[in-house]
Amino acid sequence: MKDKIKEIEKQIDAAVSDIQTSKNLMEIKMKFLGKTGEISTLMKNMRDVPAEERPSLGKVLNALRQFAEERFASIEEKIKKAELKKRYAEEKIDVTMPGKETADGAYHPNTLIRQELISIFSGMGFEVFEGPEIENEYYNFTALNTPDDHPARDMQDTFYIDANTLVIEDEYYGETGNLLLRTQTSAGQIRVMENKKPPIKILSPGKVYRSDDDATHSPMFSQMEGLVVDKGITLCDLKGMLDEFAKKIFGSGVKTRLRPSYFPFTEPSVEVDVSCFECGGKGCRLCKGTGWIEVLGAGMVNRRVLEGCGVDPDVYTGFAFGMGIERIAMLKYGINNMKLLFEGDVRFLKQFKA
Ligand code: DAH
Numbered sequence: 001m002k003d004k005i006k007e008i009e010k011q012i013d014a015a016v017s018d019i020q021t022s023k024n025l026m027e028i029k030m031k032f033l034g035k036t037g038e039i040s041t042l043m044k045n046m047r048d049v050p051a052e053e054r055p056s057l058g059k060v061l062n063a064l065r066q067f068a069e070e071r072f073a074s075i076e077e078k079i080k081k082a083e084l085k086k087r088y089a090e091e092k093i094d095v096t097m098p099g100k101e102t103a104d105g106a107y108h109p110n111t112l113i114r115q116e117l118i119s120i121f122s123g124m125g126f127e128v129f130e131g132p133e134i135e136n137e138y139y140n141f142t143a144l145n146t147p148d149d150h151p152a153r154d155m156q157d158t159f160y161i162d163a164n165t166l167v168i169e170d171e172y173y174g175e176t177g178n179l180l181l182r183t184q185t186s187a188g189q190i191r192v193m194e195n196k197k198p199p200i201k202i203l204s205p206g207k208v209y210r211s212d213d214d215a216t217h218s219p220m221f222s223q224m225e226g227l228v229v230d231k232g233i234t235l236c237d238l239k240g241m242l243d244e245f246a247k248k249i250f251g252s253g254v255k256t257r258l259r260p261s262y263f264p265f266t267e268p269s270v271e272v273d274v275s276c277f278e279c280g281g282k283g284c285r286l287c288k289g290t291g292w293i294e295v296l297g298a299g300m301v302n303r304r305v306l307e308g309c310g311v312d313p314d315v316y317t318g319f320a321f322g323m324g325i326e327r328i329a330m331l332k333y334g335i336n337n338m339k340l341l342f343e344g345d346v347r348f349l350k351q352f353k354a
Contacts, residue, residue, distance in 0.1 A: 001042070001049065001057055005064050008038055016071050022079055025072065032068050039065050106353045109329040110222055110341060114205055117224050117325070120248045124241065126203040126226065131188035133207055134161065137178050139187040144265040145304045152264075158183050159209050159219075181209035185225035186265060186322055189301075192227060193309035198316045199230040205325070218342055222325035227301070229311060229318030235268070235300055238319040242272055242298070250277040250332065257292065266299025266320055286331075293331060296323035 015028045032038050042061055049057055107115075118128060131139075141153055152158075161179040188204035204225040213219050228237070239258060246254045254277050258270040273294050276287035283289040298321035303313035326341050333352070335341065340348050 001045075002060065004042065005060055008032070008042075009064060009067065011038075012068050012071055016075050019075055019079065022076075022083060025076055025079055029072050033065070033072070039068060104353075106350045108341075108349060109333055109335065109352050110325050112352060113325050113329045113332065114222070114224070116249060117328070118203060118205065120245055121203045121226065124201075124244070126201050129188055129192050129202045129204045130206055131182070131185065131191050131204060133182055133209070135180060135182040135187045137180065139190050140180060140182050140184065143190040143305065143308050144184075144186055145302050145308075146264045150264065152183065157210050157212070159211055182206075183210050184208055184322065185223040186320070188225055189227045189265075189305070189320060190309060193229065193306070193311055198311060198318075200318070201228050201230075202226070216338055218326070218338060224323050224325055226321045227318060228320075229301065229306070229316050231316055233300075233317045233319060235270075235319065238270075238298055238300070238321070242321070246274045246295070249328070250274055253277070253280065255281075258298075261297060261299075263297055263299055265302050265305050267302045269297070269299035272296045272298055272321070286334075295328065295331070296321055298322070 012032060015031075019025050019028060030037060034040065039061070042064075046054060046058065046061070122128070137153075140158075141150070142148075146152055159181040161181065163179050185204045185206050185208060188202070188206070192200060192202050192204070204227070206222065207220055208223050209220050210217070211219060228241075235258075239256070242256045246256045253275075255275040257273050257275075259273065261269045261271040263269040271294055273292040275281045276284060276291050276293055278284050278286040279291070281287075281291040283291050287293050298319060301318040301320050306313040306316060306318065326338055329335060329341065330338060
């Protein structure tokens with residue numbers, strides 16, 4: 001047994017000088033000190049040693065174990081230091097190297113205008129309501145006082161949808177009329193008035209669709225609708241609000257004017273111009289020499305529309321307005337080709353960093 005102990009001591013010495021890594025060390029440690037390791041086995045074998053030899057042998061064995069533990073502890077410290085040093089060297093960062101460039105995004109001009117409009121109108125107390133892009137004839141036309149034979153319903157303007165190709169919720173669309181892609185955000189007015197009693201003050205932004213496609217028209221574009229219904233609302237309220245809006249979006253010197261127009265859902269209806277913010281009204285290319293730029297359609301909500309939504313037109317009146325977001329973006333940013341807004345060319349888009 002004593003020889004064996006000497007032998008193990010030598011083995012430990014030899015093994016320790018060979019250890020290179022923590023994993024190495026673990027293995028060697030297990031080999032000697034593990035449950036079934038050499039030293040532990042010797043300790044177990046003590047049972048078979050004659051009783052009188054046990055105390056002295058026990059001492060030697062304990063000394064061996066202590067020797068092994070100390071040797072392993074000291075080598076462990078060295079290895080850990082070495083490994084840490086190696087890791088630091090490997091993970092060292094050269095702070096003088098040029099960094100990786102990350103391209104930062106920009107908002108689409110439409111998004112910027114949409115955000116700006118929402119911010120301006122919410123400052124006046126408007127709430128945002130977003131209606132569905134798939135509508136039916138009732139919300140998009142009939143309820144907006146647009147009769148069956150109105151040219152706006154012509155197949156050439158409106159994308160109709162084969163209802164059999166869709167899974168839809170009946171209670172949202174009802175059974176009134178064919179499904180279509182909404183041609184105007186005005187449809188949202190009806191949905192709001194059906195569900196809310198006046199006072200109403202909503203803003204309804206969103207995409208609209210028309211089967212139009214040329215240099216100045218896209219089959220999909222965006223609109224922003226506004227609706228105010230309350231007791232005693234007049235055209236003067238509309239004009240005052242538009243003045244405020246025009247100044248905020250195009251500049252404080254800008255004036256507005258109303259021209260008579262026609263929309264089935266408003267009476268009277270107006271076309272709203274702003275004085276040219278490019279030339280101040282003297283006449284330039286932007287305003288085609290007129291000093292004025294058309295920006296939106298508006299009017300007093302037709303009493304038939306109010307009635308249809310269960311709002312008593314003898315008690316309540318209201319005004320509505322609708323504008324094209326692309327048009328406002330083009331005017332405000334001086335974009336001369338609408339296609340640029342739909343092509344997604346980053347060279348164009350990155351110019352609009354907010
Ligand atoms: N819906 C109209 C369009 O698509 C725009 C419009 C005009 C909306 C007058 C209105 C309005 O609310 O009062 O051209």
